[in-house]
Amino acid sequence: xxxxxxxxxxxxxxxxxxxxxxxxxxxxxxxxxxxxxxxxxxxxxxxxxxxxxxxxxxxxxxxxxxxxxxxxxxxxxxxxxxxxxxxxxxxxxxxxxxxxxxxxxxxxxxxxxxxxxxxxxxxxxxxxxxxxxxxxxxxxxxxxxxxxxxxxxxxxxxxxxxxxxxxxxxxxxxxxxxxxxxxxxxxxxxxxxxxxxxxxxxxxxxxxxxxxxxxxxxxxxxxxxxxxxxxxxxxxxxxxxxxxxxxxxxxxxxxxxxxxxxxxxxxxxxxxxxxxxxxxxxxxxxxxxxxxxxxxxxxxxxxxxxxxxxxxxxxxxxxxxxxxxxxxxxxxxxxxxxxxxxxxxxxxxxxxxxxxxxxxxxxxxxxxxxxxxxxxxxxxxxxxxxxxxxxxxxxxxxxxxxxxxxxxxxxxxxxxxxxxxxxxxxxxxxxxxxxxxxxxxxxxxxxxxxxxxxxxxxxxxxxxxxxxxxxxxxxxxxxxxxxxxxxxxxxxxxxxxxxxxxxxxxxxxxxxxxxxxxxxxxxxxxxxxxxxxxxxxxxxxxxxxxxxxxxxxxxxxxxxxxxxxxxxxxxxxxxxxxxxxxxxxxxxxxxxxxxxxxxxxxxxxxxxxxxxxxxxxxxxx
Ligand code: ADP
Numbered sequence: 001x002x003x004x005x006x007x008x009x010x011x012x013x014x015x016x017x018x019x020x021x022x023x024x025x026x027x028x029x030x031x032x033x034x035x036x037x038x039x040x041x042x043x044x045x046x047x048x049x050x051x052x053x054x055x056x057x058x059x060x061x062x063x064x065x066x067x068x069x070x071x072x073x074x075x076x077x078x079x080x081x082x083x084x085x086x087x088x089x090x091x092x093x094x095x096x097x098x099x100x101x102x103x104x105x106x107x108x109x110x111x112x113x114x115x116x117x118x119x120x121x122x123x124x125x126x127x128x129x130x131x132x133x134x135x136x137x138x139x140x141x142x143x144x145x146x147x148x149x150x151x152x153x154x155x156x157x158x159x160x161x162x163x164x165x166x167x168x169x170x171x172x173x174x175x176x177x178x179x180x181x182x183x184x185x186x187x188x189x190x191x192x193x194x195x196x197x198x199x200x201x202x203x204x205x206x207x208x209x210x211x212x213x214x215x216x217x218x219x220x221x222x223x224x225x226x227x228x229x230x231x232x233x234x235x236x237x238x239x240x241x242x243x244x245x246x247x248x249x250x251x252x253x254x255x256x257x258x259x260x261x262x263x264x265x266x267x268x269x270x271x272x273x274x275x276x277x278x279x280x281x282x283x284x285x286x287x288x289x290x291x292x293x294x295x296x297x298x299x300x301x302x303x304x305x306x307x308x309x310x311x312x313x314x315x316x317x318x319x320x321x322x323x324x325x326x327x328x329x330x331x332x333x334x335x336x337x338x339x340x341x342x343x344x345x346x347x348x349x350x351x352x353x354x355x356x357x358x359x360x361x362x363x364x365x366x367x368x369x370x371x372x373x374x375x376x377x378x379x380x381x382x383x384x385x386x387x388x389x390x391x392x393x394x395x396x397x398x399x400x401x402x403x404x405x406x407x408x409x410x411x412x413x414x415x416x417x418x419x420x421x422x423x424x425x426x427x428x429x430x431x432x433x434x435x436x437x438x439x440x441x442x443x444x445x446x447x448x449x450x451x452x453x454x455x456x457x458x459x460x461x462x463x464x465x466x467x468x469x470x471x472x473x474x475x476x477x478x479x480x481x482x483x484x485x486x487x488x489x490x491x492x493x494x495x496x497x498x499x500x501x502x503x504x505x506x507x508x509x510x511x512x513x514x515x516x517x518x519x520x521x522x523x524x525x526x527x528x529x530x531x532x533x534x535x536x537x538x539x540x541x542x543x544x545x546x547x548x549x550x551x552x553x554x555x556x557x558x559x560x561x562x563x564x565x566x567x568x569x570x571x572x573x574x575x576x577x578x579x580x581x582x583x584x585x586x587x588x589x590x591x592x593x594x595x596x597x598x599x600x601x602x603x604x605x606x607x608x609x610x611x612x613x614x615x616x617x618x619x620x621x
Pocket of ligand 1: 036039080124169
């Protein structure tokens with residue numbers, strides 16, 4: 001027998017699991033059954049697709065055996081099994097990168113944390129919440145040797161050769177004080193029904209059943225084996241036969257989530273392609289939503305046979321929060337990951353599924369605004385990613401995303417903005433490039449306020465990239481307020497052209513600021529501020545250029561702002577009348593620097609800025 005230490009992270013994790021999650025210890029059974037079901041799925045897949053496994057017996061089942069007297073429970077499966085190496089790797093170390101995250105995310109709130117267990121796949125260790133000793137005997141399919149892994153969940157584990165007649169895994173739990181309550185057949189049946197009813201394989205419970213014996217006038221215990229789950233692929237049943245409870249239960253078993261889903265969309269397609277999809281939207285965005293190594297939430301089945309659950313091809317990346325099932329009649333069972341990437345059938349299913357999900361969401365937005373608000377609060381941002389990547393569905397996505405605005409509290413849709421447009425208004429306007437407070441006080445908004453035009457506040461860091469590529473909502477132009485060309489909506493017919501009068505000052509400013517600016521112009525967009533920065537229509541904005549440089553695109557030329565000057569502002573008027581002296585030079589630079597600051601662009605030379613400011617202050621105080 002060899003004794004091994006746990007990897008440090010495992011010990012840490014075990015401590016956390018045991019100490020922070022004991023208010024819902026019953027999930028240990030869900031986790032172990034789901035491991036068994038995965039192991040059966042894997043073996044089934046191999047026997048169907050791999051010649052080396054074709055001749056192996058496959059009699060899929062999961063057996064729970066309860067020994068009430070000794071307070072033990074075994075969970076056995078006839079799945080893929082593990083050899084010595086697998087046992088060490090799977091039950092002694094933590095291979096997943098997500099687990100470090102798991103450790104950092106634990107909140108101490110037992111309900112939330114038990115949810116995390118499923119999401120991060122640390123399920124097996126939950127056995128130690130209810131056991132003071134766990135033994136695993138496993139034999140890998142296609143191999144002769146079996147191994148026993150034993151641990152008290154504290155220091156480490158022991159490993160020794162063992163016997164097992166068929167391939168598969170048996171987990172033996174010696175219940176601890178906390179776990180004793182589970183040495184009860186009613187309790188176990190109840191838990192299996194709650195979490196594992198739709199596991200595709202039969203789950204049997206063997207226990208001592210008490211039955212009243214009329215002849216002997218007492219109840220007698222007989223060892224009995226009964227199937228305790230429905231074992232049906234619930235998604236294949238007609239919608240009319242399914243209750244909300246069925247859906248919620250299935251969701252919890254496929255997602256590992258503790259809460260009910262927000263919505264589900266169940267579709268059976270018949271025709272040139274036959275498939276069933278059942279998609280769920282979790283009430284809370286998955287914690288790994290913004291990690292590159294996010295866990296895929298959709299499982300692929302072919303004719304009810306599980307194929308895989310880790311293909312990022314099943315749905316576009318921006319819908320990675322969706323959980324559920326795609327079950328196809330037409331794909332071959334031996335479809336491989338590589339084939340999936342360009343498989344025509346899957347492409348069609350995927351295209352139709354995306355359309356379905358988006359149109360259902362649109363429907364909810366129209367008919368159940370309160371529910372939709374819950375949805376969009378969690379998922380506005382991934383939908384915006386879709387605007388960037390999913391060209392075919394852009395129109396629908398534009399209707400689904402929501403925005404902050406200068407005209408409403410909370411959030412608003414483009415359709416609502418459209419309905420609020422003023423008589424004769426040509427475009428919808430938005431501002432990007434910084435935090436909400438910075439955007440709301442931007443000088444660029446002054447003219448819109450004056451003219452009572454609505455402006456959308458796009459303060460999400462991806463807004464800049466996403467919306468710079470979208471110039472229409474239906475027939476209406478979408479315009480950034482920072483772009484130089486002024487829209488017809490801003491032109492004031494009655495105003496004489498002030499640029500002409502301002503020309504001497506503009507020339508002076510150009511001469512002073514030299515190559516720090518691209519151009520200096522008279523502005524029609526300013527009311528209260530003396531100056532602002534704009535960028536050309538075809539150019540990335542200042543903020544975007546900053547972002548591109550931060551992302552490593554070093555070779556883009558240094559941004560050159562175009563400075564706009566407010567002809568009606570007191571400072572500008574005074575400057576126009578003023579002789580060309582040192583004070584005028586300071587003022588010119590201060591007009592540029594304050595405009596850059598309002599754009600959220602850091603000054604290149606703050607020291608000189610402060611010196612100028614002080615010189616000007618000195619004169620005016
Ligand atoms: P997860 O199941 O999320 O990967 P677990 O900690 O529950 O995390 O299990 C770790 C690994 O141990 C699994 O990925 C699997 O490879 C292996 N394993 C666990 N239980 C079984 C089992 N009954 N049969 C075969 N392999 C198993």
